[in-house]
Amino acid sequence: MKIDIQDHILVPTHEIMTEDEIADEFSDVEYDFKDLPKIRSEDPVVKAIGAKPGDVLRITRESQTAGVFVTYRIVED
């Protein structure tokens, strides 16, 4: 049986960002979005959502301190 690991409580929502979203989100920051925290291309969630190396993922975590917290990771080659 194949299970969907994205349902697991430990796994936050991962979404692939479009080029426009990337440009919009990282236009006014002082760092290059290529320096974002990494996620391996063999990561089970990356495989599950079909992201490719170079894609930026928007990760929406449930946070104990902020309620909802949005962060980003870049898929490593």
Next chain:
Amino acid sequence: MDDVITKINDTIIEINDAENLNIDFPDSYIEDLAKAYIQKDLTDDELRKLIIKLKNAYDRAHVEAGEAVGTVAAQSVGEPGTQMTMRTFHYAGVTELNVTLGLPRLIEIVDARKEIATPTMDIYFDEERRDDEEFVRTLANKIGKSTINDILSDFNLNYGTMEVEAILDSKKIEEKRLDREEINAIIGKTFKKAVINNDEIVIPSGKTDSKEPKFEIRELRLLADKVRDLQISGIKGIGKVIIRRDDEWIIHTEGSNLKEILDMEGIDHVRTTTNNIHEIGEVLGIEAARQSIINEAQNTLSEQGLSVDVRHIMLVADIMTSEGVVKSIGRHGISGEKSSVLARAAFEETGKHLLRASIRGEVDDLTGIIENIIIGQPIPLGTGSVGVKMDYKNE
């Protein structure tokens, strides 16, 4: 509740426009505001005042630019660590199950050990099977390790015929909800010469034609041990299981195999977890591993009656997982991979780092704290993190 949240969001926008502020609260603050609004039955004017007061408190609570958050986190986790038990205590929480606690466990977490001392799993069941005791017990025996020894009623070594005679106990097999056919198949596969006759199993020793009688007895005894230890059920990596009932049935295991357990029918795929962070990283991904580091570290600390702000632990977890794999804090992980040679040399293995850097011709940009302390410059921290830049064009 939802209307109140909308109302509060609207009020915030209104205040932002009127007072030319830039209030942007996290979702949890809005929820808390909504709760206060309902509970205290605030008027609109009071709500407005509350929001502005909260905004001031929120701004004060923000970390200043240039604050040494890493050092503060290290001290905040390190100091309570000195009060923790040094020894591994047994039998805490779950009866009969041995779990590493206290300082050894915390060290295990930040060292990102691949092999942890006491891996355990908490297995939950899906909604239909949550209260089905029969199903839970059957599954527990399928998961947990059983050997022939657990289902024996009699076991003899026959030195005359050089055979091992094992008599199985039907009651025990039934109690453990094992399948007779499967057991026979496993025995037949492992011991090709075995003769199975209902409960009675006779296995002749391999070297009946050997001329050394002493050697034969040794062979027979070795065979006897092999028969006793033959595993007839269980999942790889899992030993003892403990079935418990709180609000629902839960299985706790000694040992862990998240991948195979999650693939089983009837298991809750949402809540079933392990305490092995590397395993979570492999099966559920790096983000799940990050969350697991936070949960495990916080549980370890709070079990000892220590409270450390989660934000410190979150910072540690963020750093440990920022490269996509779980890395340890320390020589083999984060501290060993700093870009500055001087910083690495100041930490551990000074000679090794200086020698390698000189061979490779490494350059130190002196951007960090340690490097600048070594050479006696102001450190880039707090007020020292501000510099002056010349605008050459206006010369």
